[in-house]
Amino acid sequence: MSLSDQLTDILNSLGGFGPEVWLSVAFCGLLLAELLLLRTDARTRRRWLVGLSIGSVAVAGVWSAVLGARGFLFTHLLFLDNQAVFFQLIVALSAVLVLAYEASAYGSKDQPTINRLPVEWYALIVAMTLGMFLMTLSVNLLSIYLSIELVSICSYLLTALNADRKASEGGIKYLLFGAVSSAIMLYGMSLLYGMTGTLDLTADNFGIGLSQQDAPVATVAMLLTLAGLLFKLAGVPFHVWTPDAYEAAPVPVAAFFSVAPKAAAVLVLLRLVSALPVDGSSGGTTMTVLQTPLAVLALAGILIGNLTALRQTDAKRLLAYSSIAHAGFLLVGVVALSPAGFNAVLFYSATYLFMSLGAFFLIDLLARSQGSDSLSISQFAGLGSRQPLLAVALMIVMLALTGLPPTVGFTAKLLSFTALFDAYQRSSDPWLLILFALGLLNALISLVYYLRIPFLLFFRPAQADLPAPTPLPRFAVGLSVLLALITLLLFIRPGLLTDWIGGL
Structure with a gap:
């Protein structure tokens, strides 16, 4: 030129x-x-x-x-x-x-x-x-x-x-x-x-x-x-x-x-x-040879992220290991090496925006309601009765991160693992089946640590020396609750995203 x-x-x-x-x-x-x-x-x-x-x-x-x-x-x-x-x-x-x-x-x-x-x-x-x-x-x-x-x-x-x-x-x-x-x-x-x-x-x-x-x-x-x-x-x-x-x-x-x-x-x-x-x-083929290493990396991310998160006592570190696990789940759609898998990746990326930001914002607000900048998990005990709106919204977001209905996290994982299973039926690669089985099992393992904070919020007594609740900015509270509601809306109406993604 x-x-x-x-x-x-x-x-x-x-x-x-x-x-x-x-x-x-x-x-x-x-x-x-x-x-x-x-x-x-x-x-x-x-x-x-x-x-x-x-x-x-x-x-x-x-x-x-x-x-x-x-x-x-x-x-x-x-x-x-x-x-x-x-x-x-x-x-x-x-x-x-x-x-x-x-x-x-x-x-x-x-x-x-x-x-x-x-x-x-x-x-x-x-x-x-x-x-x-x-x-x-x-x-x-x-x-x-x-x-x-x-x-x-x-x-x-x-x-x-x-x-x-x-x-x-x-x-x-x-x-x-x-x-x-x-x-x-x-x-x-x-x-x-x-x-x-x-x-x-x-x-x-x-x-x-x-x-x-x-x-x-x-x-x-x-x-x-x-x-x-x-x-x-x-x-x-x-x-x-x-x-x-x-x-x-x-x-x-x-x-x-x-x-x-x-x-x-x-x-x-x-x-x-x-x-x-x-x-x-x-x-x-070069493409199919890459499939097995990607499946191993995805499985390693899911296992390491979820198993390490079980031992965390700090909320931000817990969400960090959750992020590692979700990186593995994002790779599941890539591993499928199919249009359905790639579309599942797009859907997962868009919905993870609301789930992850909602989790960070709500945990931060609950800590701030006590006038604290510490994010130790133990400090959330008994706050459900003091901040019921934030506590319920956080429970919804945690269910979404786990991948349970009625949240869009379930839909995102369903699309990804459906594409993965279809890829296994085409290739008969045993690693794809292992990723499919252990990936679904890890969704249950993640339930243990994702619901730890909601469990403390609602089923553990508050500390005796808790200060009076600190007023929270209404806009921040409304924004965080809105993110939780979007995870419910997209479960009910996934077509709002899937129709758009299908036309890309």
């Missing part, structure tokens, strides 16, 4: 790149606004920054939804399709909900100082959202790597944002594990480039080059490349950072980590798997 053709392609691509340009400008604008508002009082400064950050992310999400342009951007570096828009909406919605919750729960007049986040977090959330928007568009190994690194750098900063020892320790651990996974991913990408001669996942040469390799060799290269994605998914074996980072980070940050990076990473994973050739030179 000549230089003039490249310039023309770049100019034409800007029409489909509007939301990302907007987020870049918004990030710079928020940094400038922080400087311009230095002389104002803290409450006014935060009010402006909250409004600007929520408005910026919301505009980007709406812009992405109404954008009519579809196709390749910047000479096949990026690809804008309906699936990318779907995941961008998930990312934008999660960012708006987290920002709105932080502004209400952490900025109320009754609790102005508990765990207050530095003002820099607003710009970092917007920058992290930009990185995830780019991840959803990436179909080139170079753009995939750069967008993942942008998300990772923002994640490290957000984890260590508070100036205390725990935050610094969590941020350093996050950084070290991120550096290792990034190095492994780069090595895998270099192998893929050496085998195919291209970085473009959509190029014919990519599939042809892999098909000319022995399937196990190509599979090893793909698994090494998946290291960075498994890191963002909190998937085994790159999950070790998760409990420390979640515990160190403030609740809004940990809630955002649990949803948005997973959504962006799972789409990149789907694109990588879809780029695999269906014909290999030996040892079976």
Whole structure:
């Protein structure tokens, strides 16, 4: 392609790149606004920054939804399709909900100082959202790597944002594990480039080059490349950072980590798997050879997440190991390697947004109702009678995370495991059957720790020296309860999502 053709392609691509340009400008604008508002009082400064950050992310999400342009951007570096828009909406919605919750729960007049986040977090959330928007568009190994690194750098900063020892320790651990996974991913990408001669996942040469390799060799290269994605998914074996980072980070940050990076990473994973050739030179097809390792990783994530969560005494660490288990459940649909499985992944990603954010927000509010920033599980004993609305909403969300009716968590797991069983009937791979059986069994195991907090809320006496309940911001309470109600609504009307996903 000549230089003039490249310039023309770049100019034409800007029409489909509007939301990302907007987020870049918004990030710079928020940094400038922080400087311009230095002389104002803290409450006014935060009010402006909250409004600007929520408005910026919301505009980007709406812009992405109404954008009519579809196709390749910047000479096949990026690809804008309906699936990318779907995941961008998930990312934008999660960012708006987290920002709105932080502004209400952490900025109320009754609790102005508990765990207050530095003002820099607003710009970092917007920058992290930009990185995830780019991840959803990436179909080139170079753009995939750069967008993942942008998300990772923002994640490290957000984890260590508070100036205390725990935050610094969590941020350093996050950084070290991120550096290792990034190095492994780069090595895998270099192998893929050496085998195919291209970085473009959509190029014919990519599939042809892999098909000319022995399937196990190509599979090893793909698994090494998946290291960075498994890191963002909190998937085994790159999950070790998760409990420390979640515990160190403030609740809004940990809630955002649990949803948005997973959504962006799972789409990149789907694109990588879809780029695999269906014909290999030996040892079976490259795509089907990758199926067994993915099944093992999914099963390991489910087992490690659930079994380790049983021993946790801190609510944020419990939700961190729950996040590891749900990363395994997300992989179940990918393992199916079928359109039904991929659609199940989309449905799971969208519904996990409401379940995970609801759990973090409700647990945080229950702790705040006692005037405490501690999230020890034992402190929730007897709070059901003092905060019945929050307690019932939390029980609904925990049932959804378990995967029990009448919540959408049941529907999400049903779709995933149905696709997995269909894949087993086609391939007769014993690992798929093992994943199917143990995955369903782990749904029952998770019931033990998911219902531990509701059990304490309703069936254990409150501590004798509990202080009078602290007033909670109505908006934060209403938002958290609304998330719980959505998990019920989507169980009753799953077509609200499945019809949309089917048309992507």
